[in-house]
Every structure is written in structure tokens, then in C-alpha cells.
Amino acid sequence: GAVVSQHPSWVICKSGTSVKIECRSLDFQATTMFWYRQFPKQSLMLMATSNEGSKATYEQGVEKDKFLINHASLTLSTLTVTSAHPEDSSFYICSAGGDRSNQPQHFGDGTRLSIL
Amino acid sequence: EDQVTQSPEALRLQEGESSSLNCSYTVSGLRGLFWYRQDPGKGPEFLFTLYSAGEEKEKERLKATLTKKESFLHITAPKPEDSATYLCAVRVAYGGATNKLIFGTGTLLAVQP
Numbered sequence: 001g002a003v004v005s006q007h008p009s010w011v012i013c014k015s016g017t018s019v020k021i022e023c024r025s026l027d028f029q030a031t032t033m034f035w036y037r038q039f040p041k042q043s044l045m046l047m048a049t050s051n052e053g054s055k056a057t058y059e060q061g062v063e064k065d066k067f068l069i070n071h072a073s074l075t076l077s078t079l080t081v082t083s084a085h086p087e088d089s090s091f092y093i094c095s096a097g098g099d100r101s102n103q104p105q106h107f108g109d110g111t112r113l114s115i116l
Numbered sequence: 117e118d119q120v121t122q123s124p125e126a127l128r129l130q131e132g133e134s135s136s137l138n139c140s141y142t143v144s145g146l147r148g149l150f151w152y153r154q155d156p157g158k159g160p161e162f163l164f165t166l167y168s169a170g171e172e173k174e175k176e177r178l179k180a181t182l183t184k185k186e187s188f189l190h191i192t193a194p195k196p197e198d199s200a201t202y203l204c205a206v207r208v209a210y211g212g213a214t215n216k217l218i219f220g221t222g223t224l225l226a227v228q229p
Binding site: 004006034042043044045046049093095098102104105106107108109110112 | 148150158203207216217218219
């Protein structure tokens, strides 16, 4: 089945640091990838849709300059949390697939980000 | 406004005790309803896709059904390894031909031996 790999799985860093998270589709090409954020005991909230070769589409309330998204190839999207602060600590999950077809989105295993 | 509501929030079952989880939705244009399983610290794992009222899908002890307003995930004779959070999501149009998923808050299932 479709596999989505996310790296790193866990990051701890100091306030003010920028952190990059990678999302790769391992066995299929994805023109669109999605980035979600999940707080403890809450559901997934879509942050942005990452489009290969063009600008990402951000959900209302998500700061574009804080969460930089780059989708440079059909198998890789990156999310950079710039100048991270403790309130940015969360579980970030990416997905790929299911954007225009009848196929489901497949998810990575998430990145636990902790800002001290 | 597109909305997905799951109930109950949490469910505790004894091993072998069958039950159902509910997902009700209000969307302007449904392009599929999805069930996922999420284990702690992991991303969601795809279970089922349903597209039209009356459709049913089965996988081992799980069976998903769909009506025009809700979906049920039936768990028959559950085992402890079925313990997880079960998420329901609806796919809606999102500008042009792109779709997006709207998730419910999930049902945390605990199956005790």
C-alpha cells in the first residue's frame, strides 16, 4: 500500500530556532500533500495544502510566514516552522494522495515538536 | 458550514462485546467519507472509504456503513488490539478540483481483556 514517510519523528529545540520537517511519498507521486496539526486529545486540523511547483494554500488563521512550505518535487514536501516558540509545540502530521482521485489520503507517522 | 461530529468521545468494551461508533456529518458536497484508526503517537491509518448511501465495507472485525447523514463503524467481538482512536473524515471540494478532509474529534476505544 501507499507509504508516506515523515522525518524527524521527534524534535526538541530552543525558542527562536527554525525547524524543518520532511514528508516523502515513498511509492507514489503526489502533486498535492497536506500538513496537519494535532493538539493532545484533539482531532487533526488542516494547516495548509502543499502543491508541487506552486505556492501552498493556507487555511484561515495559519501564518504563512511562520509555517513555510516547499513542495519541490512530486515526492517531497517540507514544512519549516520559523522562529519557533513554545506555543508552536504540537504534533505535526503530513499526508499525500487523495487530492483529486478516489484514493484516500495516506498519512505519515507525525513529528512531535517541543519548543523549550 | 461543513461539520463532522463523532460519538461517543470514549468507549470502553470488554473483549468480545460488540458495539458501534457514530459519525454524523453536515457538508455541502460529500466526495467521500473515510474512517481511519490512530494509535498513540502515530499518524492515522486508513481503514475504509464510503461514497454513497447504503454502501458497506468490511475488514476483519470492522464494518462501516453510510447513510445520507451519518456513518457507523461496527466492531464485532473486539480484541484488545482494536484499542485505538477511530477518526471519521469527510472529503469536500476545496477550490477547483482539489479536495480536502474535515475530521471529527474521534472516538477513543479501549477494549479490555
